[in-house]
Amino acid sequence: MRSHFCRILNDEQYATYERQCDSCSLIDKYDKELRIDRKTVKYEQQFANLYFVRLSKLKKRVEKVASDAWDGISLWGQKAKQVDRVLDVKQGELSWVVGTVYMEMPQKPNILEEITKEFWTVAPISKDKIRDPEHDEITLEDDSGRLLLAGSVIKEQLIVTGCVIAVLGLETSTGEFEVRDIVLPGLAPQIPHQISTEGHKRRYIALVSGMEISGSVHEEYESTMLIEYLMGELGSDAKLAHGSEIVHAIFAGNSFADPSALETDDQDETLPPKQKKYGYDSSAYKAKPIETLDSVLAEISMSLSVDLMPGDHDPTNLSMPQQPIHPALLPNTRSFLGSSFRTVTNPCWWDMDGVRMLGTGGQNISDVFKYVEGDDRLKMMESTLLWQHCAPTAPDTLWSYPFQDKDPFILDECPHVYFAGNQPKFATSILTGADGQSVRIIAVPQFSVTKEIVLLDVDSLECEVVAFKAGAKHD
């Protein structure tokens, strides 16, 4: 046990460390696609174009994989043929076709139903899962039409609305397509990168998610400990738990507290209730969370390079891709803009010395969670990589901007690191692909609940967890 009780001497030498300069930069190509230019933004267009673009881009990729897999295959004496359009499938013929999955789910919140039922007083119960294996219908759709898919193979496969797949099977007499095999686009090509495990000077990226700073008096002390740790002060030896070796911190979503959780705070019930006003009641604005977060980020920026990514409670647009939180909201931290502070989109791509990283605030995975059974977040993340699309449920249940000529969520390349924030607990794994791709997948836990953050070693792509505990006793 090493303890740090020492007498101080007059000419005490204490070690100061300088953090290594990180070269964590945004990838311009993807950044441009994810940013929405507010001057040209319009919401008048249909969302269907997004699906067309998605299908046209991914269809080529799936076709290639499918033809590799199924060309020359024959079942029951029939040779598998590719069918171009979904509606061209002929009954009784073994064929394969590519299309977008659409799941008809009765439990999915449906605006038309809500309108027809609006005279009922019972509010719709929001469910975690909208999946109902008994009643859900899985269809394959393309620009010609929809084809109902049947069979146990398809029911057990982890798919969601919006992913592009190829299915092999035959059409039965009932008009359903009995699926025999499924092919996904697979991992996209990856820029090769060498991972090194020898430790000379290690560099770590701290992934923090769901910090939920509220600035209230009852804020939990663990967030302060986190800040101290990131500033390198918490360890006695700054090398402890890699404190001084962290070069970059990414706050992946929900750094602000959930506004609904703040309502009960500082409420003075003795005041007479205010007159109901239309529009925005400015006196109800609580500045505490943003002021506190601003000071927190300013403190951390002094010691570390910080990237701030928005999440679903953060003050930016709700639709994906979320635009960067405007620095005007953070006046103190703003002075570090350009040097050690940066606001980024959600999702976001980074390039750190050749390591390509893709990170999201977690909404894409939480939405996929609703469509599938089980709670294996890692599997969901792997699936999004295999579908070459990080948010397939957009725009169906995940609100998204109606892009006309591009789909920025399509993964043209496979990242080396893929993380999603605000997950219920930490998990990590490595996914390897057919062409030698290898991805480190990380589910970053919500700090406000788990009090944990993740450290990613840039060179070896290994993860570590740092947990904080305050309070008198813990079980």
Place this chain on the structure above:
Amino acid sequence: MAVDYNTLLATRVVHEQKPITYRLLSREQKINVTVAKKVLYAFYDAAKKQYPGQVHATYAIAGVERVATPADEDTVMSDALPSSQPTDPDSSQAESEVRVNETTRTTFQLVQQEDLEEVKLRFDRIDMIYVYSLEPAPLSSDLVVLSDCQRAVREMDVSGGLELFNTIATCQNPKAKQSSKPIQITPPSAPAGRAPAPSKKADKPTVGSGDDKSSLAKQSSAAQTKKPTQRPFQLSTTSKPKPKVKTEAQESVQESGAAKMLESTKEVPVIKKEKPATKAASSTKPAEVSQELQSMFSDNESDQEEDAKSDVDMIDEVDEAPMDSGLIGEPAEVPDDSASTSANDTPDSKMDSQPAEDPERQTDSAAEVETEEPVAVDSTAPAKPKGRKRGTRKVEERVSTMENGFMVRKTVTKWVEYSESESESEAVSVPAKAKPASSKPERKTSPAVKAEPAEGDKDTDSSDTSSKKGGVKKKGLMKGQGSLMSFFKKK
């Protein structure tokens, strides 16, 4: 040195009964945090004998906790330190992908001195222990006391900035550079648009005052020296870009607007007048931003005061002008009206609609407004030169009065005191866009883009005016940031 610290800490913890954390000590004494930790320990050690029982320590422990490993057949691999195990039976089956489930997990824990031994047992490996804070008595479990310390630390950090940090920190970031001025993020089109506008308006006074027949006040103001005429004019124009600036700020960038203001002011001949207006504008925004804007203009403070004083003189002159003009009567009447009209309507949305209207109104109403504008803003400027952080905000109100047999509905800008309990409007209220109904018919034909009245509650007498107003307002709704508030205002 050590002795000094001991005395200091003794005074603080024992005599003043205030807690201290190592961070607070390091910021206050400008010493490195590592040294601060040692100082705390040294004092604690000494205090055990000197002041037994009066000094209580909270320790920070870091290390690897012992975690119980449940025998779980679903676990792919179990390790002494598992940090995550697949709990879902579906997922843990062997897959073609490789799963790696070993992760090192370090824990930092704050522990009170009473629980130290017990907590030590929970750790598999302890990397360090040090004294985190000293306080007179054991802490409550939510560590509220420490939160107070850390808030003080945070304030000192933010105000001290990088210089303080680099003195005391162990891990410095060579990349961090704190810029003293706010970063300007300028959208490319804006400065170009801003610059011509003020200069264009400079021509207006001559035109406007020539046309103006209705109010003697205007003529008296026009009769005054060129400078005052021009200055209010600048003010009127700039006051419009200024709220317009704020609109943009609400959309995108605030400081760039201020920066642009700065740019545009340099182009306009009379610079000094701008300051009160801009300052007034800035004060209505949250504290930090207004501070910044104020700091930008702070060097011109002294000029501002002088100008303000001279303006006050002018105001008095204007006030003494013949009272048969409704315009001048306005300031007297409006306070009465303001009492009746609720000041609780949303100021922000009003400001939204107000700047949106500005481009249209500028060309027309600049002439008439010239008298009022300076009166309005100047009188408030000297009254409150500083510190209007969250104090006041500019609120636009619709006020209707009788004048010359016509019902006049004016949009009035008031400075409203914003407080937690209720918004109270101050005495000063100014017709920002005075449009006397009796005046020019030609105004009605000018940029009425959408002639439809936004509000349905028009008086038939002043229907033209109000519809024009409504029309312009509607245009403002379409063009600018747009707020539904104006729709509800009268209701």
